[in-house]
Amino acid sequence: MERPLDAALQRLAETDVLLVALDFDGNISVHVDDPQAAGPLPEAAEAIEALSALNRTSVALVSGRAIDSLIAVSGAGDHILLAGSHGAEYRMEVGAPPLSLTADELADVERLGAILREVASRHPGTAVETKPAGHALHLRNADDDVALDAQHDVRRRVLASLPGVTARPGKDVEEFSVMAATKGDAIERIRAYVDASATFYSGDDVTDEDAFRALHDGDVGVKVGPGDTLAPFRVPAPTDMALVLTRLAELRAAFVRSR
Ligand SMILES: [Mg+2]
CATH class of the missing domain: 3.40.50.1000 (HAD superfamily/HAD-like)
Incomplete structure (x- = not known):
């Protein structure tokens, strides 16, 4: 050390x-x-x-x-x-x-899930993780070009549909949450x-x-x-x-x- x-x-x-x-x-x-x-x-x-x-x-x-x-x-x-x-x-x-969410927040979590599942269905190797206040798209097991495309796609779609959610880009993961x-x-x-x-x-x-x-x-x-x-x-x-x-x-x- x-x-x-x-x-x-x-x-x-x-x-x-x-x-x-x-x-x-x-x-x-x-x-x-x-x-x-x-x-x-x-x-x-x-x-x-x-x-x-x-x-x-x-x-x-x-x-x-x-x-x-x-x-x-x-x-x-x-x-x-x-x-x-x-x-x-x-x-x-x-x-x-x-953790307790409002009805609006729960509806946003649902909509997030639908967007991420749709993106995942078109990008082999990506996977959606459901969390209490949001969803995460895991890219670790996708080829690099597929992962990059999925990353751009999911960011664009979430921003367009749910501008109020918090995005948390991480290592091999794109996460979105209704809580900041x-x-x-x-x-x-x-x-x-x-x-x-x-x-x-x-x-x-x-x-x-x-x-x-x-x-x-x-x-x-x-x-x-x-x-x-x-x-x-x-x-x-x-x-x-x-x-x-x-x-x-x-x-x-x-x-x-x-x-
Ligand atoms: Mg860590």
Whole structure:
């Protein structure tokens, strides 16, 4: 691990109340062709369990996945806080009401689905994922030229029919939602919920930039993989992120024991 990152982790580990917030896919899990076959790297899962067991330390997963999908692939127990659908859905308070949409919003979700299914039917290898507040068109398994054509097609059609929806272009995915929530909103909300004095965040995709933007002085942001980022630190791959989390868990455990 590079020395500046290690030094930042040492400072972070000595904060009063620590929030460790993590993107899931491509961050603590490797991207796979079948999204339902994803799972956390064992070393990352171990570090998450170790961190969440420590006093005044909380772990949250902040994902574009719907909460149900996130629970299924992450195996996250109730001690892990969850933000799904890019901050439109949460699992924090026990018994909290599920996401509720207005009749107009539900109608827009339906219309989005119809547009995306129509585009997918003409572009082999693309697939539609239904979420509580929107739909996503997955391009990962389509040939490059087909994916590019589907991307242009779906953006044009959604913009023409549903100009009020939020578009979230990602890695090999075009997502649209009737809710404008971002991962930055998720960071704000979870930070306030646990009353964190400092936050760690890591992620690999474009939508993670909203979360990096929401970080304060003294927080630590780590981008995984290539691409422009606001994060001050970067590691190449999820296996490296697992090492970062293992190191943070060691440092935090030592600090919690010492006070
Ligand atoms: Mg990701």
